[in-house]
Amino acid sequence: MPDFDVIVIGAGNAAFAAAVSARKAGANKVLVLEKATEEERGGNTYFSGGLLRFAFDTVEQLHRLVPDAEKDFPGFNAGIEAYNKDAFRADLHRMTDGRTDPELSELLINESYNTVCWMKEVGRIPMEPALSLGGVRVGNVIKWPKGAIIRAVHEGVGLSEHWFETAEHEGVEIRYESAARSLIQDARGRVTGVTVQGPDKLYDVSAKAVVLASGGFEANQAWRAQYLGRPWDHAIVRGTRHNQGDGLRMAIEAGAMQIGQWSGCHATPINAEAAPYGVRNMTDKTNRLSYPYGVMVNLEGVRFIDEAPDFQFFTYAKYGGILLNQPGGFIYQFFDKKVFHLLEGRYSTSVPLEADTLEALVDQTKIWNKDRAKETLLGFNRAAGHGGPFNPGELDGLHTKGLAVPKTNWAQALDTPPFRAYPVTGGITFSFGGLKVDTKARVLNTGWRPIPGLYCCGEMVGNLFHGNYPGGSGLTSGATFGRIAGANAAGE
Numbered sequence: 001m002p003d004f005d006v007i008v009i010g011a012g013n014a015a016f017a018a019a020v021s022a023r024k025a026g027a028n029k030v031l032v033l034e035k036a037t038e039e040e041r042g043g044n045t046y047f048s049g050g051l052l053r054f055a056f057d058t059v060e061q062l063h064r065l066v067p068d069a070e071k072d073f074p075g076f077n078a079g080i081e082a083y084n085k086d087a088f089r090a091d092l093h094r095m096t097d098g099r100t101d102p103e104l105s106e107l108l109i110n111e112s113y114n115t116v117c118w119m120k121e122v123g124r125i126p127m128e129p130a131l132s133l134g135g136v137r138v139g140n141v142i143k144w145p146k147g148a149i150i151r152a153v154h155e156g157v158g159l160s161e162h163w164f165e166t167a168e169h170e171g172v173e174i175r176y177e178s179a180a181r182s183l184i185q186d187a188r189g190r191v192t193g194v195t196v197q198g199p200d201k202l203y204d205v206s207a208k209a210v211v212l213a214s215g216g217f218e219a220n221q222a223w224r225a226q227y228l229g230r231p232w233d234h235a236i237v238r239g240t241r242h243n244q245g246d247g248l249r250m251a252i253e254a255g256a257m258q259i260g261q262w263s264g265c266h267a268t269p270i271n272a273e274a275a276p277y278g279v280r281n282m283t284d285k286t287n288r289l290s291y292p293y294g295v296m297v298n299l300e301g302v303r304f305i306d307e308a309p310d311f312q313f314f315t316y317a318k319y320g321g322i323l324l325n326q327p328g329g330f331i332y333q334f335f336d337k338k339v340f341h342l343l344e345g346r347y348s349t350s351v352p353l354e355a356d357t358l359e360a361l362v363d364q365t366k367i368w369n370k371d372r373a374k375e376t377l378l379g380f381n382r383a384a385g386h387g388g389p390f391n392p393g394e395l396d397g398l399h400t401k402g403l404a405v406p407k408t409n410w411a412q413a414l415d416t417p418p419f420r421a422y423p424v425t426g427g428i429t430f431s432f433g434g435l436k437v438d439t440k441a442r443v444l445n446t447g448w449r450p451i452p453g454l455y456c457c458g459e460m461v462g463n464l465f466h467g468n469y470p471g472g473s474g475l476t477s478g479a480t481f482g483r484i485a486g487a488n489a490a491g492e
């Protein structure tokens with residue numbers, strides 16, 4: 001008899017969706033292996049904003065998740081726009097240039113609402129409207145971003161804590177400081193267990209099935225250099241330092257197929273002075289995502305991108321990489337007083353440069369070509385202000401005219417002192433390259449056949465995200481494929 005029915009490698013959102021699903025599907029003995037110590041447990045899930053993107057047709061469907069929303073946020077019901085499956089599909093295809101796996105993305109979209117309800121009702125994850133992440137107050141009305149409205153209470157910290165509680169309640173065994181080192185296969189290639197580096201010994205543990213849920217390779221400097229190229233080897237890691245691609249390596253050694261965008265990753269604009277890896281009491285607060293209301297200038301003193309072709313949730317995951325690739329690896333975001341109230345609360349976790357004129361502000365920065373930066377900002381002001389009027393709740397069409405690099409929305413002149421500047425770089429969130437899985441979350445080998453006994457979910461699933469990603473999709477995807485992987489693993 002194997003030691004366990006199902007072993008899950010990792011202790012993030014995808015892992016616990018798999019572990020709890022396996023228990024609910026009849027697996028008696030389920031083991032979760034967590035490489036981190038108990039203090040550092042939870043992977044990127046802990047650092048996340050806890051935001052969940054899913055498709056729904058009516059606001060009433062949201063009441064199942066957030067029954068008190070109208071009471072807590074008067075006008076909630078009226079401020080919500082439906083986000084049906086077609087809208088989610090359109091966003092995912094637009095963000096990924098149509099490269100997302102057609103079968104897997106359909107599964108994600110179709111299951112997204114059911115999955116989030118399952119997280120709440122079976123996973124016992126309390127939910128709330130995500131005001132501070134995406135809601136914008138316009139007068140007395142809150143404009144909620146389409147499809148990304150709900151998050152776990154206490155964000156990723158709450159999500160992670162509740163998953164651990166639920167798993168323990170369901171009788172899942174959790175071993176800390178227990179890194180999976182390699183997969184054990186029998187003579188026919190079936191995965192029958194895992195070799196584990198425990199706190200004080202290396203040992204084997206057997207199971208009927210193994211679920212890989214150990215995240216991507218974003219914290220592995222050498223793999224970043226190898227797959228993403230320069231300057232990614234020096235990128236700041238937004239989340240856990242433990243996602244080193246171990247699960248990917250083990251699976252590849254066991255014959256698994258690599259698929260998806262191995263040269264790509266999710267990376268966001270963050271404070272350029274952030275620590276090299278995620279800091280647990282800072283979680284995702286290093287993000288600097290209010291650039292649509294300001295102007296971004298690189299160290300050579302030029303604007304390099306349209307700050308506002310779309311809402312931040314549809315540009316942020318791509319813009320991190322563009323910022324990191326600017327000369328010197330960071331840029332400055334400039335704002336004037338008119339929009340200070342629109343800056344996300346997370347901006348308060350660093351002290352900006354501030355001055356009463358744009359020229360004096362530029363002089364305080366580390367921009368190499370300060371004269372050019374001043375001319376860029378003044379030139380921007382001359383070109384701004386066409387169309388509109390300014391409305392942060394929608395794509396307002398307030399644009400620049402005559403600039404080589406246009407700004408398409410919210411293009412107000414920076415004319416109201418004081419002015420502020422924030423140094424911002426791109427921080428890596430997770431790698432996009434992963435393993436080929438089928439709709440049962442089985443891992444396929446390079447001959448396109450399932451490796452018996454091996455499943456995969458979360459960041460490790462390849463071919464869902466390419467180049468960009470609609471905010472809030474990672475956790476929904478992790479739980480969707482985790483739930484499927486756990487149920488199928490339990491049936492082995």
Ligand SMILES: Cc1cc2nc3c(=O)[nH]c(=O)nc-3n(C[C@H](O)[C@H](O)[C@H](O)COP(=O)(O)OP(=O)(O)OC[C@H]3O[C@@H](n4cnc5c(N)ncnc54)[C@H](O)[C@@H]3O)c2cc1C
Binds near residue numbers: 010045050213215247
């Ligand atoms: C700052 C930040 C904010 C984010 N905000 C959001 C958001 O609001 N919404 C959203 O959808 N997504 C968000 N994301 C992305 C999201 O966090 C991830 O997509 C998701 O958490 C991935 O879940 P996972 O279970 O696949 O991996 P993780 O949560 O990273 O878990 C991986 C686990 O595997 C463990 N592990 C690694 N190697 C081994 C090994 N050899 N043996 C055993 N265990 C191992 C790790 O310690 C960890 O427990 C954010 C990410 C970050 C970093």
